[in-house]
Amino acid sequence: MAWLDTPCTAFEGGHCIASGALKDVAPRAKAVVDLAASSTAPLPVLVFSDASSETIELDWRGTPEVFSARLAQLAAALDAVAEPDTNTSDGWADAVPADAEAPRGPGRPKLGVVAREVTLLPRHWEWLAGQPGGASVALRKLVEVARRDSVATDRVRRCSAAGYKFMATMAGHEPAFEEASRALFAGDRVGFEARIAGWPADVQNHLKKILADAFQS
Structure with missing residues (x-):
């Protein structure tokens, strides 16, 4: 999802200015900020991500045109970081764990698994070793069950x-x-x-x- 499509809500004090995609909410919030600039006691204008309630920090300075241009530049930069070019060797999609391309035994499917250290007590390893498919298969099944149940x-x-x-x-x-x-x-x-x-x-x-x-x- 592009950054400007982030679902969000803007408030001026306890009053809701607008709710929707950031690209639609930000200009309306900017208009309120500019209108309140002449007030002796302006209320704070805050924009919240609907998913996390983190505040989305925006630079309100300048004319609406300057603000919109700055917002577009910021969005482009954030989107570029979040979704790098996968067609070049510098893209994140080309970054493969060192063990991911290691030679596989006969019949072993390429599952995209990643090797990490797991520390268990001896009785845990003993139980896992006796499960069908061995420790790795048993651990994956346990994790999937836990994910589904939670x-x-x-x-x-x-x-x-x-x-x-x-x-x-x-x-x-x-x-x-x-x-x-x-x-x-x-x-x-x-x-x-x-x-x-x-x-x-x-x-x-x-x-x-x-x-x-x-x-x-």
């Missing part, structure tokens, strides 16, 4: 972490913040929504959106 838990954890990060930035000073945080990590949707009921409406709505998967039903 999908929902991992999603809840990531979602809760993003929600808390947004809360800490935007509502750390709000009443019942600590109680709301405890309800969030306890998976108490009803208690959480009751404790944030007095917060700015846009902050509440954004929290409910990004925390859609945080509470187990």
